[in-house]
Amino acid sequence: LIDVREPHEVAEGRVPTATNIPLGEVAAAFALPPSEFKAKYGIDKPTAKEETIFYCRSGVRSQKAIDQVEKVDPELIYRNYRGSWLKY
Numbered sequence: 001l002i003d004v005r006e007p008h009e010v011a012e013g014r015v016p017t018a019t020n021i022p023l024g025e026v027a028a029a030f031a032l033p034p035s036e037f038k039a040k041y042g043i044d045k046p047t048a049k050e051e052t053i054f055y056c057r058s059g060v061r062s063q064k065a066i067d068q069v070e071k072v073d074p075e076l077i078y079r080n081y082r083g084s085w086l087k088y
Helices: 023-031 034-041 060-072
Strands: 051-055 077-080
Touching (some): 023 034, 023 060
Parallel strands (some): 051 077
């Protein structure tokens, strides 16, 4: 579960199991080798063996994040948590 909101938004609340990767970092983050991704974000880099869910405040930025990641790693399976933080 990837939260693409900005850190100041995350400070106001987040889904407990989410990892914050702000939208501006998403493409570069998913271009990292797995070991660097884990060192920077504290989780294993998502693989095509599992679905990766992105969310933001309302679903717009999370869709933009998916669009960016698809260009970097088209093998991954993505889902946009529609409604995102507002729905949670």
